[in-house]
Amino acid sequence: MAISVETFFLSPGFQGTLQAQIQQLIAEGILSGRFRRGEKLPSSRKLATHLGVSRITVTLAYTELLANDYLTSRGRSGYYVSDNAPVPPSFTPPKHREDSIDWTRALGRRYTGGDTPEKPQDWATYRFPFVYGQTDPSLFDHTNWRLCALQALGQKDFTALTSDYYDQDDPRLVEFIARNTLPRRGIIARPEEILITLGAQNALWIAAQILLTQRRTAAIENPCYHALRDILNQSRCHVEPVNVDPDGLNPAEIPAETDVIFTTPSHQCPTTATMPLLRRNALLERAREIDALIVEDDYEFEMSFGDSPSPALKSLDTEGRVIYVGSFSKSLFPGLRLGYLVGSESFIREARALRASVLRHPPGHIQRTAAYFLSLGHYDALIRRLRKTLKHRRGVMQDAIKEHGLTIAGADAFGGSSFWMQSNRNLNSHELAHKLQNESVLIEPGQSFFATANPPQNFYRLGYSSIPAERIPEGIARIARIQNSL
Amino acid sequence: MAISVETFFLSPGFQGTLQAQIQQLIAEGILSGRFRRGEKLPSSRKLATHLGVSRITVTLAYTELLANDYLTSRGRSGYYVSDNAPVPPSFTPPKHREDSIDWTRALGRRYTGGDTPEKPQDWATYRFPFVYGQTDPSLFDHTNWRLCALQALGQKDFTALTSDYYDQDDPRLVEFIARNTLPRRGIIARPEEILITLGAQNALWIAAQILLTQRRTAAIENPCYHALRDILNQSRCHVEPVNVDPDGLNPAEIPAETDVIFTTPSHQCPTTATMPLLRRNALLERAREIDALIVEDDYEFEMSFGDSPSPALKSLDTEGRVIYVGSFSKSLFPGLRLGYLVGSESFIREARALRASVLRHPPGHIQRTAAYFLSLGHYDALIRRLRKTLKHRRGVMQDAIKEHGLTIAGADAFGGSSFWMQSNRNLNSHELAHKLQNESVLIEPGQSFFATANPPQNFYRLGYSSIPAERIPEGIARIARIQNSL
Numbered sequence: 001m002a003i004s005v006e007t008f009f010l011s012p013g014f015q016g017t018l019q020a021q022i023q024q025l026i027a028e029g030i031l032s033g034r035f036r037r038g039e040k041l042p043s044s045r046k047l048a049t050h051l052g053v054s055r056i057t058v059t060l061a062y063t064e065l066l067a068n069d070y071l072t073s074r075g076r077s078g079y080y081v082s083d084n085a086p087v088p089p090s091f092t093p094p095k096h097r098e099d100s101i102d103w104t105r106a107l108g109r110r111y112t113g114g115d116t117p118e119k120p121q122d123w124a125t126y127r128f129p130f131v132y133g134q135t136d137p138s139l140f141d142h143t144n145w146r147l148c149a150l151q152a153l154g155q156k157d158f159t160a161l162t163s164d165y166y167d168q169d170d171p172r173l174v175e176f177i178a179r180n181t182l183p184r185r186g187i188i189a190r191p192e193e194i195l196i197t198l199g200a201q202n203a204l205w206i207a208a209q210i211l212l213t214q215r216r217t218a219a220i221e222n223p224c225y226h227a228l229r230d231i232l233n234q235s236r237c238h239v240e241p242v243n244v245d246p247d248g249l250n251p252a253e254i255p256a257e258t259d260v261i262f263t264t265p266s267h268q269c270p271t272t273a274t275m276p277l278l279r280r281n282a283l284l285e286r287a288r289e290i291d292a293l294i295v296e297d298d299y300e301f302e303m304s305f306g307d308s309p310s311p312a313l314k315s316l317d318t319e320g321r322v323i324y325v326g327s328f329s330k331s332l333f334p335g336l337r338l339g340y341l342v343g344s345e346s347f348i349r350e351a352r353a354l355r356a357s358v359l360r361h362p363p364g365h366i367q368r369t370a371a372y373f374l375s376l377g378h379y380d381a382l383i384r385r386l387r388k389t390l391k392h393r394r395g396v397m398q399d400a401i402k403e404h405g406l407t408i409a410g411a412d413a414f415g416g417s418s419f420w421m422q423s424n425r426n427l428n429s430h431e432l433a434h435k436l437q438n439e440s441v442l443i444e445p446g447q448s449f450f451a452t453a454n455p456p457q458n459f460y461r462l463g464y465s466s467i468p469a470e471r472i473p474e475g476i477a478r479i480a481r482i483q484n485s486l
Numbered sequence: 487m488a489i490s491v492e493t494f495f496l497s498p499g500f501q502g503t504l505q506a507q508i509q510q511l512i513a514e515g516i517l518s519g520r521f522r523r524g525e526k527l528p529s530s531r532k533l534a535t536h537l538g539v540s541r542i543t544v545t546l547a548y549t550e551l552l553a554n555d556y557l558t559s560r561g562r563s564g565y566y567v568s569d570n571a572p573v574p575p576s577f578t579p580p581k582h583r584e585d586s587i588d589w590t591r592a593l594g595r596r597y598t599g600g601d602t603p604e605k606p607q608d609w610a611t612y613r614f615p616f617v618y619g620q621t622d623p624s625l626f627d628h629t630n631w632r633l634c635a636l637q638a639l640g641q642k643d644f645t646a647l648t649s650d651y652y653d654q655d656d657p658r659l660v661e662f663i664a665r666n667t668l669p670r671r672g673i674i675a676r677p678e679e680i681l682i683t684l685g686a687q688n689a690l691w692i693a694a695q696i697l698l699t700q701r702r703t704a705a706i707e708n709p710c711y712h713a714l715r716d717i718l719n720q721s722r723c724h725v726e727p728v729n730v731d732p733d734g735l736n737p738a739e740i741p742a743e744t745d746v747i748f749t750t751p752s753h754q755c756p757t758t759a760t761m762p763l764l765r766r767n768a769l770l771e772r773a774r775e776i777d778a779l780i781v782e783d784d785y786e787f788e789m790s791f792g793d794s795p796s797p798a799l800k801s802l803d804t805e806g807r808v809i810y811v812g813s814f815s816k817s818l819f820p821g822l823r824l825g826y827l828v829g830s831e832s833f834i835r836e837a838r839a840l841r842a843s844v845l846r847h848p849p850g851h852i853q854r855t856a857a858y859f860l861s862l863g864h865y866d867a868l869i870r871r872l873r874k875t876l877k878h879r880r881g882v883m884q885d886a887i888k889e890h891g892l893t894i895a896g897a898d899a900f901g902g903s904s905f906w907m908q909s910n911r912n913l914n915s916h917e918l919a920h921k922l923q924n925e926s927v928l929i930e931p932g933q934s935f936f937a938t939a940n941p942p943q944n945f946y947r948l949g950y951s952s953i954p955a956e957r958i959p960e961g962i963a964r965i966a967r968i969q970n971s972l
């Protein structure tokens with residue numbers, strides 16, 4: 001690779017000759033790792049013109065660096081970073097200067113230190129990864145996704161996709177969601193009631209920013225999705241955790257002062273409980289009674305393989321009280337970052353304005369690729385394949401869990417991709433997870449799902465969307481062995 | 487029951503192959519419940535004749551649907567909707583009803599009604615679109631972008647790109663920015679000092695959320711990028727507009743109580759003024775004196791074609807006082823939504839946590855595609871082509887502006903892609919823009935760039951990144967004609 005002439009700047013305050021400064025620029029580039037062995041320097045003529053110095057000055061600098069073996073000359077073809085040039089110890093530039101800003105004071109608000117736990121990024125290197133929310137590349141329809149992406153990259157689509165959409169979405173994706181995705185959940189919505197988001201988390205964040213303030217109260221399920229608590233902390237609202245039971249959130253327990261209820265009726269996160277229809281109606285009734293809104297996170301609804309999925313809470317809503325959050329990240333792949341919000345036009349209008357201010361719009365190419373993948377039927381084919389595989393794995397999980405005497409906490413779910421587990425009371429699942437890592441087993445300790453100060457220590461989650469069925473029995477066996485040894 | 491061939495219609499506006507359209511027609515028919523399990527499809531011959539397409543096209547569509555298990559084949563008797571095909575929802579969605587929520591009360595915060603003006607989305611249909619910030623598809627290296635996207639979609643990259651990155655970025659893109667992009671601006675940064683954002687606007691938003699509160703003061707340039715004011719309003723900080731002069735922001739005018747200074751030294755937005763080196767040093771000195779941080783929006787730096795660009799303000803910063811905002815959206819295409827923040831590690835850590843909470847991370851595939859496009863040198867080639875074209879257009883603009891006696895406001899810029907124009911005092915540029923629309927000319931009225939209560943009415947911006955050079959003279963002639971008639 002050739003080193004661009006544009007990386008060179010003369011500094012007006014430099015003490016010394018121009019030649020020395022040029023030498024130093026190049027040496028520093030090499031020492032800092034910016035210029036690597038074998039890379040070609042700009043010609044002396046080009047660099048001289050760029051810097052506005054005489055060519056002989058550059059040539060002298062190069063000759064000096066040649067003598068020091070920083071550079072080599074390959075006759076007419078020019079100067080290259082020498083194969084003997086010093087190599088920086090790492091990528092880190094050596095001359096890192098002191099930062100003299102008092103960041104404790106300068107930071108107006110802090111966002112670190114949230115409830116969301118760090119997860120091992122190298123989970124794929126573990127033999128028994130009972131992780132949640134990652135994909136199994138072997139299940140994804142990579143070929144057709146690639147074809148759809150190519151189609152979306154075609155000349156015809158290009159203008160549409162490269163434009164600044166301002167605050168708009170790809171109309172094709174919105175139309176597909178309105179005409180095909182939502183009707184399967186019993187939801188009828190017009191395009192003005194739909195907003196594309198950067199994944200479900202982004203949708204939840206937008207809803208919280210619009211509906212909550214520091215004078216308002218949000219009721220959340222306990223335990224619940226940890227990132228939701230980080231999101232609510234940002235809005236500075238008062239948070240009321242409501243304990244879930246085997247039927248999910250209990251409407252009677254929701255405090256009267258609640259303004260917004262966050263719930264996961266299809267598969268409660270993390271207990272996997274599915275809320276029965278009677279309770280859904282009761283939840284809507286309770287919301288009406290206390291005049292609260294409901295944000296329904298309908299994640300994983302496509303993963304129901306027990307019975308056909310029950311309609312969304314939003315489909316029972318006759319007042320515009322429910323705001324619905326959907327996502328393609330779970331069913332396609334999480335790196336996609338594509339979800340949507342469905343709600344009354346007055347709400348979606350504010351959500352659109354907020355999104356425009358924060359990030360304008362989700363990238364056009366991704367929206368269009370998803371629109372093709374959905375409308376060509378690949379998505380549904382994928383979901384059927386996923387369901388079949390997950391159903392099989394779930395059976396293997398259940399058998400292995402039974403065989404090794406582990407305990408599933410709470411009720412069985414209709415499907416999904418995880419089990420919520422419970423060990424005996426005096427076992428700490430952080431410790432269990434830590435010990436299991438040495439056995440190449442990854443599990444997710446349950447503590448961080450609880451919103452309460454002293455969370456129970458003995459719950460954990462076992463995801464099975466990223467572990468092949470044949471490895472499940474041995475993985476469960478290892479969990480049982482370590483659990484019994486503690 | 488056999489499905490009648492007459493329910494099939496080709497749509498003239500369909501983007502994609504005939505085969506894809508036929509597949510989509512059938513898939514949608516099944517998904518919407520119009521075609522039921524066991525129903526017989528028309529024969530390929532019959533459907534081909536009906537649609538006026540070749541029989542092989544229909545056969546290929548059927549074969550694909552067979553593979554996805556939407557259809558089954560019963561030998562000679564033809565194709566049927568498969569027994570495994572998805573079933574539409576059995577529950578009837580309720581009809582659209584009145585929304586009974588009092589949204590005036592329910593909305594905790596409003597985000598609509600900001601300063602960012604609405605822009606015509608159909609700008610490409612105008613013959614003389616002097617719009618700003620859109621791409622000219624004829625200049626973009628579409629072929630190589632497509633190849634890079636394909637490479638990023640390859641099996642090798644797939645796992646990396648589809649994973650949930652949690653709060654991380656594509657290391658390849660970060661490394662390229664650190665090693666190649668930033669050094670051209672004179673900036674040395676380690677990966678921990680860089681965060682990928684969803685475009686420059688997202689970067690500005692993140693910086694504002696972290697550095698500002700309702701007890702803090704932000705100084706902005708007046709006039710300035712309107713979306714920045716919407717962003718600052720969200721942080722509820724106090725905003726101090728500081729008038730710019732032909733050298734950009736004047737440090738002496740920045741109030742002592744300022745906590746954060748937002749500036750565009752390379753090309754002041756919208757006046758296009760470039761801040762001289764002496765003033766950059768004075769700005770840093772002023773910031774030090776009042777202990778303020780600086781957010782430098784270095785947009786369009788690649789578009790300098792007059793002289794070689796001066797180094798970024800950030801490159802002169804020895805204290806960690808400057809937070810740098812860069813973007814690929816302008817130089818690649820705005821629909822890409824890819825930018826970055828550079829700052830001290832303490833700042834980037836908070837920015838990463840905030841981004842994780844709001845949207846987790848920018849989509850993996852886009853990051854990797856950009857990394858390939860950059861590292862294969864296509865980006866530099868594109869920039870050179872852009873500069874050449876823009877330089878030519880700028881010359882044509884200048885000549886036409888001179889010929890027709892229009893007035894360029896303030897100083898000439900080093901490059902960029904727009905002119906900041908001034909008409910006589912009693913002309914309202916909103917009215918001018920409105921009249922020009924009827925002449926198929928789009929200009930951008932200048933009022934919304936001003937932060938002050940009674941903005942001057944007679945400024946407007948002429949972008950030339952989306953108008954071919956040969957149309958410029960006639961476009962300028964029309965502006966002059968209408969301007970003189972008012």
